[in-house]
Amino acid sequence: MKFAGDIPPNDRRLIEELEILEAWFRDNGAGVPPLTAAKGMTCMAHDWYALYLEEEGERLLKEAEKLYPGYFKYPIYVHMEKDKDFNNLVNSLKKIPLGLDMMASLGFKG
Numbered sequence: 001m002k003f004a005g006d007i008p009p010n011d012r013r014l015i016e017e018l019e020i021l022e023a024w025f026r027d028n029g030a031g032v033p034p035l036t037a038a039k040g041m042t043c044m045a046h047d048w049y050a051l052y053l054e055e056e057g058e059r060l061l062k063e064a065e066k067l068y069p070g071y072f073k074y075p076i077y078v079h080m081e082k083d084k085d086f087n088n089l090v091n092s093l094k095k096i097p098l099g100l101d102m103m104a105s106l107g108f109k110g
Contacts, residue, residue, distance in 0.1 A: 011051055018044055022060075038068035039079050039086065046089050049099045058102050065106045073107035 007015070021044060029037060041064035048057035064071050080087040093099040094110060104110070 014047060014051065015053075018047055018056075034068045035071070035075055038064040038071040038075070041067065042071075042076070042093075043086070043089060046093045046099070049093060049096045054098045057099060061099075061102045061106060070107065072103055073109075076108065 021040075025032070025037065025040065032040070041060045045057040045060035045064070048054070048060060061072075068075065076090065080090050093103065100108075100110065
């Protein structure tokens with residue numbers, strides 16, 4: 001993927017890592033349980049939103065819902081309860097208006 005403008009080196013590295021991780025999911029995702037994959041997509045979406053690349057974050061949140069329909073209505077809360085780091089990540093994502101709006105459109109009640 002090509003991005004225009006000045007992107008700091010640390011952000012470029014994160015973008016490269018996200019692209020590698022997503023490619024891994026494309027190549028090996030069939031072996032990942034859908035519920036786990038939905039959580040992973042949500043994590044990657046958070047990082048895209050944090051980079052102000054909202055379209056990429058939105059795409060991955062939709063992919064999470066596609067992989068596990070209803071993920072944002074209930075299972076996400078179980079993941080948040082059981083995984084403190086994931087809870088912090090979702091709470092961070094909730095502070096990003098476009099991220100919260102997208103999750104809400106998929107059934108998240110915050």
